[in-house]
Amino acid sequence: MRIKLFLAALPLLSISLPFSLHAQTALGLGGGAGPQVDFSGQWESLYHEDGPERLPGPELGDYLGMPINDAGRLRADSYDADRISVVTEYQCRQHSGDYSMHGLSTLRIWREIDPNTQKLIAFRTHTGFMGMERTIWMDGRPHPPAWANHSWQGFSTGVWEGNMLTVTTTHLKPNYTKRNGIPSSDQRKITEHWTLHGNYITVVIYDEDPVILAEPLIRSSNWVRDPNQRMAPAFCEPAPEVPMPVGTVPHHLPGENPFMTEVADWYGLPADATRGGPQTMYPEYRLKMGAPHKPAPAKCERFCFCTNLGDCQLKGRPPAE
Numbered sequence: 001m002r003i004k005l006f007l008a009a010l011p012l013l014s015i016s017l018p019f020s021l022h023a024q025t026a027l028g029l030g031g032g033a034g035p036q037v038d039f040s041g042q043w044e045s046l047y048h049e050d051g052p053e054r055l056p057g058p059e060l061g062d063y064l065g066m067p068i069n070d071a072g073r074l075r076a077d078s079y080d081a082d083r084i085s086v087v088t089e090y091q092c093r094q095h096s097g098d099y100s101m102h103g104l105s106t107l108r109i110w111r112e113i114d115p116n117t118q119k120l121i122a123f124r125t126h127t128g129f130m131g132m133e134r135t136i137w138m139d140g141r142p143h144p145p146a147w148a149n150h151s152w153q154g155f156s157t158g159v160w161e162g163n164m165l166t167v168t169t170t171h172l173k174p175n176y177t178k179r180n181g182i183p184s185s186d187q188r189k190i191t192e193h194w195t196l197h198g199n200y201i202t203v204v205i206y207d208e209d210p211v212i213l214a215e216p217l218i219r220s221s222n223w224v225r226d227p228n229q230r231m232a233p234a235f236c237e238p239a240p241e242v243p244m245p246v247g248t249v250p251h252h253l254p255g256e257n258p259f260m261t262e263v264a265d266w267y268g269l270p271a272d273a274t275r276g277g278p279q280t281m282y283p284e285y286r287l288k289m290g291a292p293h294k295p296a297p298a299k300c301e302r303f304c305f306c307t308n309l310g311d312c313q314l315k316g317r318p319p320a321e
Contacts, residue, residue: 036120036160036163037163037165037196038111039109039123039165039194039196039201040109040110040111041108041109041225041227042106042107042108042225042226042227042229043106043107043108043109043201043223043224043225043226043229044106044107044223044224044225044226044229045104045105045106045107045221045222045223046221046222046223046224047306047307047308047312048222048307049220049221049222050102050219051303051306051307051308051312052303052306052312053178053179054102054103054104054221055104055306055312056303056312056313056314057179057180058178058179058180059180059262059263059266060079060081060180060181060259060260060262060263061077061180061257061259061260061261061262061263061264061274062180062263062274063076063178063182063274063275063276063277063280064263064269064273064274064276064280065276065280065281066177066178066182066217066276066277066280066281067213067214067215067216067217067276067277067278067280067281068182068212068213068214068276068277069212069213069214069277071211071212072177072182072183072211072212072213073275073276073277074254075181075182075183075212076178076180076181076182076183077181077252077254077257077260078181078251078252078253078254078257079180079181079251079252080250080251080252081250082242082250083249083250083251085240085241085242086240086241086242086244086248086249086250087248087249087250088238088239088240089238091236091238091239092130092236092237092238093130093152093175094129094130094132094152094153095127095129095130095132095152095175096152096153096154096172096173096175096176096184097132097134097152097153097154097156097169097172097190098154098169098172098184098188098190098192098205098207099175099176099177099184100127100129100132100134100153101192101203101205101221102205102219102221103129104129105127105128105129105132106127106128106226106229106231107125107126107127107128107223108125108126108127108229108231109123109124109125110123110124111123111124112124119139120138120139121137121138121139122135122136122137122138122139123135123136123138123158123165124136126231128231128232128234129234130234130236131233131234132152132153133153134153134154134156135153135156136156136157136158136165136167137155137156137157137158138157138158138159140157141157142157143155143157143168143170143171144171148171149171150171150172150173150186151171151172151173152172152173152175153172154169154170154171154172154173154190155169155170155171156168156169161193163195163196164193164194164195165193165194165195166191166192166193166194167190167191167192167193167194168189168190168191169189169190169191169192170189170190171186172184172186172188172190173186174186177207177209177212177213177217182212183212184207184209184212185209185210185211185212187209187210187211188207188208188209188210188211188212189208189209190205190206190207190208191205191206191208192204192205192206193206199224199225200222200223200224200225201222201223202220202221202222203220203221203222203223204218204219204220205218205219205220205221206218207219214277214278215278215281260274261274261293264292264293264294265293265294266297266301266302267296267297267302268292268294268295268296268297269292269293270289270290270291270292270293271293272289272290273285273289273290302314
């Protein structure tokens with residue numbers, strides 16, 4: 001009789017087991033922490049946001065919309081673009097982990113899974129520029145103490161907020177916030193929000209840097225899935241490109257940078273507006289920013305057409321009239 005009852009229960013058991021396992025996964029039991037999204041794949045960055053800044057690079061002295069403080073502005077004003085050509089230590093360094101999600105590069109993402117529990121341990125990323133590799137720990141480990149080593153990619157942990165992945169990164173080396181001299185400090189904390197919608201990833205970056213920024217800086221970028229992507233190996237050989245005495249670091253002393261009003265003159269902007277600061281981030285600033293430093297050009301002359309890497313050129317074709 002007991003054998004007959006057991007055999008009769010087998011079909012019900014075969015139905016309930018898959019359902020039970022599915023329910024456990026949905027509730028964060030056994031399979032992971034509730035709803036999860038797999039970002040694995042090969043991705044190509046889209047440049048419909050901040051094209052000239054991310055592709056050829058921003059204009060010198062253009063701090064408009066950047067919430068920098070006085071210290072950040074002073075550091076940026078001292079920057080000389082020949083620095084990368086002269087100081088070989090700058091030539092082959094990586095982008096930092098936060099800037100790489102907004103810069104110019106291809107991206108590969110894969111998951112590391114615990115073979116015994118099948119739980120997600122980490123997301124790992126590889127970006128084409130300088131072969132940067134980053135780990136986003138998903139296993140609940142804490143961040144190191146403040147005195148621990150810093151690196152270009154920093155230390156990142158992730159948590160799920162519904163289907164959105166929230167990543168917190170600390171322990172980053174000093175680098176740049178914008179490639180025209182606006183720096184970033186080793187005290188910054190980066191929070192990213194990753195969302196997947198179809199074949200697109202959107203990453204919103206929230207940058208808190210108490211040394212350089214007076215308010216947090218928020219930027220976003222988008223990536224499209226590219227199944228045919230092929231990354232070449234990254235290599236870089238530093239070499240002096242501009243003849244200068246050994247040990248020279250090109251720079252400008254305070255108040256002596258002659259290029260600080262160029263961007264205002266080229267685009268017909270008030271000079272004070274290009275100096276940045278939190279107030280320049282908000283729409284109401286347009287009501288009080290004042291008159292242009294020089295009259296605006298009669299027609300567009302710089303970066304008039306900029307949608308992708310191929311057409312975002314200084315003297316690219318103008319838009320159709």
